[in-house]
Amino acid sequence: MLAIVQPPPLPDRPPLLAVRSLGKSVPGPRRLFRGLDLDVAAGELVAIIGESGVGKSTLLNILAGLDDADEGSVAIDGVVLGRLDETARTRLRRERIGFVFQAFHILPYLTLAQNVALPLALISPDADAAAGRAQAMLDAVGLGGRGNDYARDLSGGELQRVAIARALVHRPALILADEPTGNLDPETAERVLALFAAAVRENGAAGVMVTHSAASASIADRVLTLGSDGLIDRNGG
């Protein structure tokens, strides 16, 4: 594994993602985690591992403002999600966050090109630019010749790659990915992981990736384990 030396975050700039004392319970009543802290700098990719059911997907949903924590705060580039109304939150999510969902959420009755262009279409009136960028993203995930196919006809691994292309198309500041290589063969997985790493490091985004795969974790700058007391860095870093 390559040791990648990251420059320390600039002292006068908050980390791109700053999570403080986050706590979440689910009906039951059952507490998933409490006291969860996480800083992710611009250009840094963090992997999160943990047992099934521990709350990894729930945590990503909270980071994206799709679910609410019971306590604590999430700030993206200094903007605290809990202080935004629903409209402002939706806007921040559209413009600044890219999310690869565990269940993809690709729209079956749109073509691949339309699915991938969607985030750009929502924030910019330039349809040609959106289509061009969507094509470049489909090329990058190896589906360049399939833009006019309908998503309903795709295999699981193909859908996953469309989801990745869609999450990165608008160059988001915060990239959240839930098991992004779970359905991919090792070669394709390696290719999309490289794309993730490039999106984070070249665009200065903050990346948080949930994964069970050692190959995926190995490209991350840090690997954290989620448990009931929050995130633990087993390397002590």
Ligand SMILES: Nc1ncnc2c1ncn2[C@@H]1O[C@H](COP(=O)(O)OP(=O)(O)OP(=O)(O)O)[C@@H](O)[C@H]1O
């Ligand atoms: N709205 C909800 N109501 C009740 N229980 C919920 C709700 N949301 C999540 N849970 C429960 O919280 C736990 C954590 O779910 P989550 O999907 O975050 O786990 P995970 O760590 O992503 O698991 P996996 O690795 O299997 O994807 C699960 O037991 C789930 O059933």
Ligand SMILES: [Mg+2]
């Ligand atoms: Mg999950």
